[in-house]
Every structure is written in C-alpha cells, then in structure tokens.
Amino acid sequence: MKKLLLLFLVAPILVWSQTNFEKGEKLFQAKKYNEAQVILEGVLKTKPSDIKTLTYLGEIAAYQKSWVKGAQYYKKLKELKPTEADYFYKYGGCLAMRAVEVNKIKAFGMVDDMKEAFEKAIELNPKHIPARWALIELYLHLPGLLGGSESKAISYSNELAVLSPVDGYMSKGRIDEYFERYPAAEKNYIKANEIGKSKVTFQKLYNLYLNKLKDPKKAQELKRKFEA
Template identity: 75%
Template sequence: MKKLVFLFLFVPICIWSQSNFEKGEKLFHAKKYKDAEVVFELNLKYYPNDIKTLERLGEITSEEKQWEKASVYYKKLTQLKPNEADYFYKYGGCLGMKAMEVNKFKAMGLVGDMKSAFEKAIALNPKHLPARWALIELYLQLPGIAGGSESKALKYANELAKLSPVDGYLSKGRIDEYFERYDSAEKNYVKGHEIGNSKITFQKLYNLYLKKLKEPKKAQELKQKFES
C-alpha cells in the first residue's frame, strides 16, 4: 500500500519536472534567456542535482555575463560529474571572467582555482585545446610576482603544437604579439593561416597588420585573397 501511495505521488512530480524542463528548453532555444532562467531555477528547487538543468543555467548565466552565478553552477557540475573535463574548463573560464570585473586583490584570490580547474580539464582530457589556450592567456596576463611567465605560456603553446599545428602557430603568435614582437608574431600567424585558412587564422593576421603593424595595405590584400 505504501509503495502504491509513493507511486501516485512520485509520478505526477516526474511528469511536472519533465514538462517544466521542456518549457525551459523552448524558451532557451528561442533565446528568451531571462524567462528560461526562471523556469530552470524553479526546476532546480525540486531537483537540485539535475545535470541538464544545471548545464542550461550555466549557459544562460554565462550568456548574460553573470559570472558569479555561472561559476556556482559549473562548480556544482564538477562535483556531480568529476570526470567531465569541459565542466572544469567552463568553471575556470567563469572565474577568469569574474576576475576581470573585481579589484586586483580579489582577482588574485581566484587565480589558484582558475589554474587548478584548467589543469584538471587537461588531466581528464589530454587533448583539451581550449584549456591550454586559457592557461597561456593566464600566464601572459599574470604579473611575474604572481606566477606570470612567458616560459610557462610557451610550454602550453608547445603542447598545442603537438596536438594541432594551427593552434601551435597561433598561440606562439599570440605570445609574440603580447610581448610586442610583431615581426615574429607575423611569421607565426602566416604559418598558421597557410595551414588553417580559416576565419580565425585570417582574423589573427588581419588584426595584426591593421592594428599593430599599421600596414593597412597588407591587411586589405589579405582580406581580398581570403574572400576570393
């Protein structure tokens, strides 16, 4: 009898949860993020460990640049699914964006968790390219006293080169560009573009010509060639 009562109580809740999630999904795909967020948050009250709901809330709050809330959702996802590399990468990314909005003292307090999250993503997925890009940027932006280092950034650029030649050249070009070695950056971007010939490789080289080397003619020639 008790099992029967439980069944009558449990089934309607499951149906309500499923229909509520589907409602949130429709709003999400219609890019009505605020409305979708309300629905998913309500669903989370009843099912606080629902992976799909947490994922959607992480995506929505990231889209809305609510980095504090997004980091909470992704941190919980790392706890619920500790073998999922992307959750650690996204958690670290949210912390990084949050660090850009707070004062330097608070930002430095986030660095350790950021590094750990990106490194964990790589440990779980040795071929994780975005996590290596994130660490390169982190080591470039950090002051030396806080652990910033060109050699550490270059270490991950070399790892990228082994996994993806295009990413290897682009990341080394990024390092050169950061330290204003523009001629060397150009060589790396040119090699990357020759291999990749993508919108990303084009944009890196185009921006370098236009904004850093101040060579609009080269930029225009590159654009015409790429578009043709």
C-alpha cells in the first residue's frame, strides 16, 4: 500500500519533469537559450543528476559567457561521467575563459585545474584535437615561472601534426606568430592553407599579412584567389 501511494505521489512529478524537459530541449534546439534556461533549471531541481539537462545548461552558460556557471555544470558532468573526454575539455575551457576575466593572482590559481582537465581529456580520448590546442595556448601564455614553455607547446603541436596535418601546420604557425617569428609563421600558414583550403586557414594567413607582416598586397592577392 505504501509503495502504491508513493508511486501516485512521485508519478506526477516525473511526468511534469519529462514534459518540461522536452519543452526546454525544443527551445534549446530553436536557439531560444534564455527561455530554455529557465525551464531546464526547473527540471534540474527535480532531477539534479540528469545528464542531458546538465549538458544543455552547460552549453547555454558557455553561449552566455557565464563561465562560472558553465564550470559548475561541467564539473558535475565529469563527475557523473568520468570517462567522457569532452566534459573535461569543456570544464577546462570554462576555467580558461574565466581566468581571462579575473586578476592574475586568481587566474594563476586556476592553472593546475585547467591543465589537469585538458590532459585528462587527452588521456580519455587520445585523438582529442581541441584539448591539445587549449594546452598550446596555455603554455604560450603562462609565464615561465608558472610553467609556461615553448617546448611543451611545440610538443603538443607535433602531436596535432600526427592527428591532422592542417592543425599541425596551423599550430606551428600560431607558435611562430606568438613569438613574432612572422616569416616562419607565414610558411606554416601557407602550408596549412594549401592543405585545408578553408575559411579558417585563409583567415589566419590573411590576418598575418595584413596585421603583422603589413603586406596588404599579399593579403589582397590571397583574398582574390580564395574568392575566385
């Protein structure tokens, strides 16, 4: 009798939660993120460990640049699904974006958690390209005393080259550009663009010509070929 009574009490809550989740999901898919957020946060109160709800809310937080909220959602997700590489990567990504907003002392205090998250993503998925890019940027921007290292950035760039030649050349170009070795960056971006022939590879080389090498003639010639 008690079990039957409990079923009658719980069933309406479960139905309400499911119905509202579907509404929130449809709003999310329609890119009505603010409306979806309100509904999905309500769903989360009744189902605090629901993977799909947490995932949608994490994506919404990232879209809204609410990095603290995003980190909280992805932290919960990586605890619930400790074998899912993307949850670690996105957790680290939210921390990295938050670090840009706070003062240097707070930012440096977040570095170990970022590294650990990105490295774990690679451990779980050895072919994880975005996590390697994140570590390259991290090692480029960190001061040497806090672990910044060109050699470590190059190491991850070499790993990218094995997984994706385009990303390999792009990351080498990025490292050269960061250290103002613009002619070397140009060579790597040219190779990346020859292979990739994408808007991303074009834009990197175009921006280098225009903003760093100060060569508008090369920039316009590249643009003409890309748009032909």
